[in-house]
Amino acid sequence: MKQPLAPPPAVAAPARPGPFASFLRFVLLGGGVGVLAGLAVPLLAAVMPWVAANAAVTVASTLLCTELHARFTFATGRRAAWREHWQSAGSATVAYLATTIAVGLLHLLQPSPGLLTEQLVYLGASGLAGTGRFLVLRCCVFAVRRGPVVRHLTPRGAAGVPALAAAA
Template identity: 80%
Template sequence: MTPLAHTPAVAAPAGPGPVASFLRFAALGGGVGVLSGLAVPLLAATMPWAAANAVVTAASTLLCTELHARFTFGRGRGAGWREHWQSAGSAAAAYLATCVAVWVLHLLQPSPGLLTEQLVYLGASGLAGTGRFLVLRCCVFAVRRDRAARPPARRNTAGVPALVTAA
C-alpha cells in the first residue's frame, strides 16, 4: 500500500488590513448612515422619533452587516446568523447613543432646528460607528487563527472508512 497523499494546510483568507477595512467601513456604513439620517426625520413625521430611529436602525443594521461581511472585512459571502446577532448587539448600543444624544439636545434646546438635530444625530452616529467598527473587526468578523492554522476537514462521501497511515 502506498501512503495517502498529504494535503497542505490551507489558511483562511486574511481579509483587508485595518486601514483598508476602516475606509470600506466608513464608505459603506457612512453612506448608509447618511441615508438613515435623512430617513429618521421623514419617518418621525408619522411616528415618535425613537420609534422612527429604531425602524431605521434595524433596517440599516441588516443592510450594513451584509455589506460589511461581503466587502468591508473581505469575507466574500454574506453574514450568518451569528454575525447578524452580534452586529445587532453593537447596533443596539449605537441606537442608545443616538437616542441619548438627541434627548440631551432636546433637554438643552427644546426646539432645535432640523440641521442642529441632524448634526447631533450624525455626530453621535459617527462616534458609535467607530466603536462598532472595532467590535466588528476584532470580534464579529475576526479571522480565527486556530481555524486558519488547521487543515480543512475532509468529508468522506463514499461511506468507506478513511485509511490512516504513518508517514
C-alpha cells in the same frame, strides 16, 4: 500501475484588508448607509414618534450594513451568518442608544432645534458610535478565527510509508 490520489487542492481564503483599508471601507459603506438613515429618520418621525422611527431605521440599516461589512469591509468571502447578525445587532443597540440619548439631550437643552442642528447631533453621535462599532466588528464579530491546523496528508501504504514511496 495505479496512480496515488493527490491531496485535495487548498482553497485560498480571500485576502483580508488591513486595518486602514477596512476602516476606510467601513466609513464609506457604513457612513453612506448612516447618511441615508439620517435622512430617513426625520421622514418617519413625521408619522411616528422619533424614538420609534430611529429604532426602525436602526434595524433596517444594521441588517444592510452587516451584510455589506461581511462581504466588502472585512472581505469574509461570504454572507454574514446569523451569529454575526446577532453580534452586530448588539453593537448597533449601543449605537442606537447613543443617538437616542444625544438627540434627547439636544431636545432637553433646546426644545425646538432646527432640522440641521438635529441632524448634526444625530450624525455626530452616529460617527462616534460607529468608530466603536468598527472596533467591535473587526476585533470580535468578523475577526479571523484561529482554529486547529488541518493538514492534508498523502495517502499511506500498509507500512505507513507514503504511497508514492511504496509504489517506487
